[in-house]
Every structure is written in structure tokens, then in C-alpha cells.
Amino acid sequence: MLDDHLRPVLDDVIARNRHEPEFHQAAREVFESIAPAIKRRPEYLDAGVVQRMCEPERQLIFRVPWTDDGGRVHVNRGFRVEFNSALGPYKGGLRFHPSVYLGIVKFLGFEQIFKNALTGLPIGGGKGGSDFDPKGRSDAEVMRFCQSFMTELARHIGEYTDVPAGDIGVGGREIGYMFGQYKRITNRYEAGVITGKGLTWGGSHARTEATGYGLIFFVREMLRAAGQDLDGRRVVVSGSGNVAQYATEKLQALGATVVAVSDSSGYVVDEAGIDLPLLQEIKEVRRGRISEYAEERGGSVRFVSEGSIWDVPCDIALPCATQNELDAVAARRLITNGTMLVAEGANMPCTPEAVDALTEAGVAFAPGKAANAGGVATSALEMQQNAERDSWSFGYTEQRLEEIMQGVHHRCVVTADDYDRPGDLVTGANISGFIRVADTMLDLGVI
Structure with a gap:
């Protein structure tokens, strides 16, 4: 059941983001979990932290024109929702699938805020993608689309700003084409600007897995x-x-x-x-x-x-x-x-x-x-290796991943117990992630 203090906030989120049921669903699930935290710390609501957390810091929608192998011109939409950077640069994948629209990207970005916070690593939440379908397309068509997509996205990302990765429809092939275009546009080899890269050009062992x-x-x-x-x-x-x-x-x-x-x-x-x-x-x-x-x-x-x-x-x-x-x-x-x-x-x-x-x-x-926080956690480890100009072994990276997932589970369990919901990992995950981001937002002021 939704807390009476949170109900008007959720009603406002739904009213401001009409026709986006996936985002509404994600927000409702979090709101139903965090009521005990709000009751214990009413300043989260009084200082507008909850309201600000539901509003992306930046929403980008752009045209992506490209030509197929027959010379026909196609136009897709590109999206990047930079949702919350309280803990670090926006971090989250890019999804290429016909179902992608702003509501899907916002739901994914909102989830990413709490997921990234649960890892304990210094990364904020964001997500992006396009309604382009790579299925059935040739490598050359996928390359031309990725180059057009990155031509616009490049001006909005950076290793200290926003670090995309892969998601549905975006694997090593697509990451390679996008990073190549970014490098060409900027004339810089900023390996930390995107994760999921190949092992020979800045990628991390165990990221694929x-x-x-x-x-x-x-x-x-x-x-x-x-x-x-x-x-x-x-x-x-x-x-x-x-x-x-x-x-x-x-x-x-x-x-x-x-x-x-x-x-x-x-x-x-x-x-x-x-x-x-x-x-x-x-x-x-x-x-x-x-x-x-x-x-x-x-x-x-x-x-x-x-x-x-x-x-x-x-x-x-x-x-x-x-x-x-x-x-x-x-x-x-x-x-x-x-x-x-x-x-x-x-x-x-x-x-x-x-x-x-x-x-x-x-x-x-x-x-x-x-x-499923292991993917973004290892992306953050890839960023760390890029910053150090280093490369870790598969065994060491997998060990770090295992330790991080043990930590995520521990945080969920301890938080659920603390709020008298033993064994409730949904409540534990939502409150634990929320508190880490909310406390940071309070420290940073109204921004």
C-alpha cells in the first residue's frame, strides 16, 4: 500500500509523465518500499529529495538518419536520459529495440539509480537507446546507424559526465562502431567514455559474463x-x-x-x-x-x-x-x-x-x-582500469564481481532487517539504494 505522504508525489509523477506506464510502474514499486525510510527521515520529503529523484536531470531525444545497403534513407529516434548524478557520472546502457521510447528509457534510468547505488561504487544513473532494430541488418547497416547515433550522442557524454554501455541489441559489435566514431569525432582516445569494449582496446575481462x-x-x-x-x-x-x-x-x-x-x-x-x-x-x-x-x-x-x-x-x-x-x-x-x-x-x-x-x-x-547489478558493477571496474591505464586478469575481476554481489546481497538483507521486513529483498534493495542517493543529495544542496 502507498503511504499517504508519498501518494501525492506519485500522482504528480504520473501526471507529469503521461503515457509512460513502465516508468509509472518502476516509480510505484520504489514508493511502496521507501515509506518506512520517509517516516524515519521526513526531511527526505520536506527537502524535495524524492521529488527531485523522480525528475531526470536531463532528457535528450534526437534524430538518427542512416542509409541501408540499398541506399534508402531511414530515420530513427535516439534517446539518452541522464537521470541522477549525485553519486558519480551517469552510468547505464544503450538499448536498440523497436519497443524503445522515452517511457522505457526513463523506467530503465530510474531503476539504474538504485541499482548503481547498491553496488557501493561511485556511479550515477542513466539510460539510453533507440527504436532501431539491428536484427536482420547487415554489419554495414549497423555500422552506419551506430556512427550516426554517436555523432549526436558524442556531445553529451564523457568519462566524467556520462558513460554508456550495452543493453538489449547492443553488444560488442555496436560498442565498437560507436567508440570508433566517438574517437574520430573528438580526436581523443578516451577509453573510459564507454564500457563493454573489446579486450584489445580498453575493455575488461569478465565484463561480457x-x-x-x-x-x-x-x-x-x-x-x-x-x-x-x-x-x-x-x-x-x-x-x-x-x-x-x-x-x-x-x-x-x-x-x-x-x-x-x-x-x-x-x-x-x-x-x-x-x-x-x-x-x-x-x-x-x-x-x-x-x-x-x-x-x-x-x-x-x-x-x-x-x-x-x-x-x-x-x-x-x-x-x-x-x-x-x-x-x-x-x-x-x-x-x-x-x-x-x-x-x-x-x-x-x-x-x-x-x-x-x-x-x-x-x-x-x-x-x-x-x-542483475553485476553488469554495471563490472562496467565501473572497467572504468577504473581505464583511469589507471591498467588491465586486470579474468580471475581477479571475477573475484571483485563476486565480492560486490555479496555486498549487494548483504546490504539488502541488513536493510530489510533494520526496517522490520526480514527476507524482503525488494524493500531492502529499494531502501538501501534510496538512502545512499538521498543522503548525498541532501549534502549537495538543492540542485
Whole structure:
């Protein structure tokens, strides 16, 4: 339930940001959690901290013209929402997907404020992207789009200002094209201006794996707190991109069996455990569809184009695809099938109704702003290496990532306990991240 003191603030946020339901959903979830912190520290509301935190410091929308291989001109929209820089330069990924519009970018940027704060690292929150769809486009077309996109974005970013990274539709190829254009425009080799770079030109070991690995490190901490472990667990992972692939890799290394993955065309069930090299060959090299996995794997592996991946029985469910993919119906199916833990690998993949159903049924639940913070944490480690003109080993970087995720889990647990909500990681994550940013904003004055 929403606190009476916060209700008018949320009403104002909704009124000022009409037709942006994803942003409304993200704001409501935070507001429902932070009421105890506001009651304990009313100055957060009196000094306008909550109100200011909901208003981006800067919102950029720009035209991105480009030509396809046939010489036809296309025009897309580019976005960058620089939401909050209290803790450090804006930090957050770029998403290239047809669904991208200002409301999606604002929801992602708002979530990023608290996620970045939870890592304990000096980074603010931001997000960006475009409604461009790289799927089915040639490398040359993607390059021309990325160069046009960066031609405008370059004037707004910098290693001490705003540091983008990748997200859905933006991988190493796209980061390379954008960084190349930035370098050409500025005539400077500022490696720290963007993260997710290749290892030979300023990237960090373990960055590619970081979000998926970090998710599993967080899940392992949840299980440890309950006196359990991953060995022998049956896991379903939605999606088949970067996060899903490396979550699967780490799960298999720790003794779990991933039996299902998906993409927008359907899902595959492989009772023997997902063949990760084959999945990566299909998705990363060929840029193919998940149905090809079933065709090539053969045997009892099946591809399902209808229904939901959450129909597959599992001990642990990890939604790693996109926002609001797991609804109340799916949550009830997981509960019926005996699922014990759900952790968000994507950003806000569970609807509020799904979260309510899971928590009421006693299913352990971890919100994305905590569970998938490993990606941005390792991006911050990449920034640190760039600033030092240094490069760390894979093992050392992974160790730092594991320590950070343990710290995120600890902050969530301790904060939840402090506010008499033991085991409630949603409340713990939201209040912990909020307090760190809010206290800094109070220190910095009304800006």
C-alpha cells in the first residue's frame, strides 16, 4: 500500500509523465518500499529529495538518419536520459529495440539509480537507446546507424559526465562502431567514455559474463542464507542472449541443470541440460532462432512456439529476457510446480501482480536492481582500469564481481532487517539504494 505522504508525489509523477506506464510502474514499486525510510527521515520529503529523484536531470531525444545497403534513407529516434548524478557520472546502457521510447528509457534510468547505488561504487544513473532494430541488418547497416547515433550522442557524454554501455541489441559489435566514431569525432582516445569494449582496446575481462555471473552469485547468496546450495537444482532461464547464456554457464559450473531457454519465437526444453556451445553458436555467430537449437540437438529436445517457458517445472526461475515477461498467471504456475526461488536477470521482468503472488506464497524473490547489478558493477571496474591505464586478469575481476554481489546481497538483507521486513529483498534493495542517493543529495544542496 502507498503511504499517504508519498501518494501525492506519485500522482504528480504520473501526471507529469503521461503515457509512460513502465516508468509509472518502476516509480510505484520504489514508493511502496521507501515509506518506512520517509517516516524515519521526513526531511527526505520536506527537502524535495524524492521529488527531485523522480525528475531526470536531463532528457535528450534526437534524430538518427542512416542509409541501408540499398541506399534508402531511414530515420530513427535516439534517446539518452541522464537521470541522477549525485553519486558519480551517469552510468547505464544503450538499448536498440523497436519497443524503445522515452517511457522505457526513463523506467530503465530510474531503476539504474538504485541499482548503481547498491553496488557501493561511485556511479550515477542513466539510460539510453533507440527504436532501431539491428536484427536482420547487415554489419554495414549497423555500422552506419551506430556512427550516426554517436555523432549526436558524442556531445553529451564523457568519462566524467556520462558513460554508456550495452543493453538489449547492443553488444560488442555496436560498442565498437560507436567508440570508433566517438574517437574520430573528438580526436581523443578516451577509453573510459564507454564500457563493454573489446579486450584489445580498453575493455575488461569478465565484463561480457558479468551480468549473468553476478546474477548467479546473488542467487547463491540467497540459497546460502537459507542453508542450501545450487548443486542438483533444476533451473529455467528465459531469454538466450548475453545474460541468459552466462547465467547458464555459471549455473552449470556450480552443479545446476538449466533445462529451458527462450527467445521471442518460443522456448526449448532440453532435459539433459542446455548445450551452451551450441546455443552460443546459433545466437551469437549465426544470429539465428532458438528453434534451430532443437533441430540440431535432436533427440528428446523440443521447441515450443506457443505457451510460456514458465510452464516448465523448475526449482529456480530466472527471467532474463525483458520487462513484464512474467505475469501473475505465470507466477501461479511456478508456485504450483514447486519453484522455490525467482531472481530477476532482466530489468523489471516480473509484473507487480507476479511479485505479490510469489512473495505471498513464500517463494524467495530477488529484484533486478539487486540481482542483475553485476553488469554495471563490472562496467565501473572497467572504468577504473581505464583511469589507471591498467588491465586486470579474468580471475581477479571475477573475484571483485563476486565480492560486490555479496555486498549487494548483504546490504539488502541488513536493510530489510533494520526496517522490520526480514527476507524482503525488494524493500531492502529499494531502501538501501534510496538512502545512499538521498543522503548525498541532501549534502549537495538543492540542485
